Amino acid sequence: MDGRGHYSRIDMRKHSAILAIVFLLSIPSLSQTATKKFHFTPTPEEVVWSRLEKFGGKNRDREQTLRSMFVEAGCKPEQITELPVKHTPAPNVLCTIPGESGGRVIIVGAHFDYIDRGKGVVDNWSGAAMLPSLLQAVIKEPRRHTYKFIGFTDEEKGLIGSEDYAKHLSDEERAQISGMVNIDTVGLDKTEVWLTHAAPELSTPLANIAKAMNLPLYQMNVDGAASSDSESFRNRKIPAMTIHSVTQKNFAILHTAKDTIDQISRKDYLETYRLMAGYLVYLDDYLDSPNVISSPAK
Secondary structure, three states: OOOOOOOEEEEHHHHHHHHHHHHHOOOOOHHHHHHHHOOOOOOOHHHHHHHHOOOOOOHHHHHHHHHHHHHHHOOOHHHEEEEEEOOEEEEEEEEEEOOOOOOOEEEEEEEOOOOOOOOOHHHHHHHHOHHHHHHHHHOOOOOOOEEEEEEEOOHHHOOHHHHHHHHOOOHHHHHHEEEEEEEOOOOOOOOEEOHHHOOHHHHHHHHHHHHHHOOOOEEEEOOOOOOOOHHHHHOOOOOEEEEEOOOOOOHHHOOOOOOOHHHOOHHHHHHHHHHHHHHHHHHHHHOOOOOOOOOOOO
8 A cells, every 4th residue: 555645434333234235234233143144154364364474585586485374275176367567567466266156256466576675464465474364165055156366476466366357357257247346455453444435235234244253344435545456457447455454554564564463453463364264255145135236346
């Protein structure tokens, strides 16, 4: 994440009922559907944390580490694709988990590159290292959607990896994407969502899951202050959302020598993981509801 600007923080646990009224309309509440649909097995905490600790190396090394962790988490070698990006040493790396419904797709992304003034653990090995553990939770049972877990290269140079991926999508491929969930700079604080740039069909179930799991979730808008890979999809009218933990207080850590693993709160990081794992499992059912209308990004 880059830049500085306005931040506003709202506790979405307190506002989830309002979100439901505005966005859910006739969709059944989570309390009515949770016992039927919402169950998942999270990856053990020690495994999640151990993947965060594998942050060493340059960007190409990190891409290779992420690829290896995808395999370790259960992605078959034939399900992994390296997507070269012009003028960039490290490619995007993609694990595709086929779904049962045919064409519908959920993309979960995070960039693995970093500014080498620090270790780049917060921004953004924290997001990239979480992808294999989220994948591990998703593949425990068959899913309707196809899930694509993508490690993006060169976000710090202007969203290069995600832009390259998004611009090469065909019209048919774009139409098949139910949503893109981006994870960038987590574990500094409680889980936050960039709500003003989030598609309602993605942010509403997140608020509901946070309430059901009794996990913290805040709205922290970074309009004019930062950018992230979700914007490459949002700009192409694909429903997208970024999860982060940036506040005015901790923003100064990014892109400096202070960006080390010591800045990560283990409790906050693991809470974000549990929330995101539950959310991605629930999203598979939620987005299949006939009452959910995908609204083009503004």
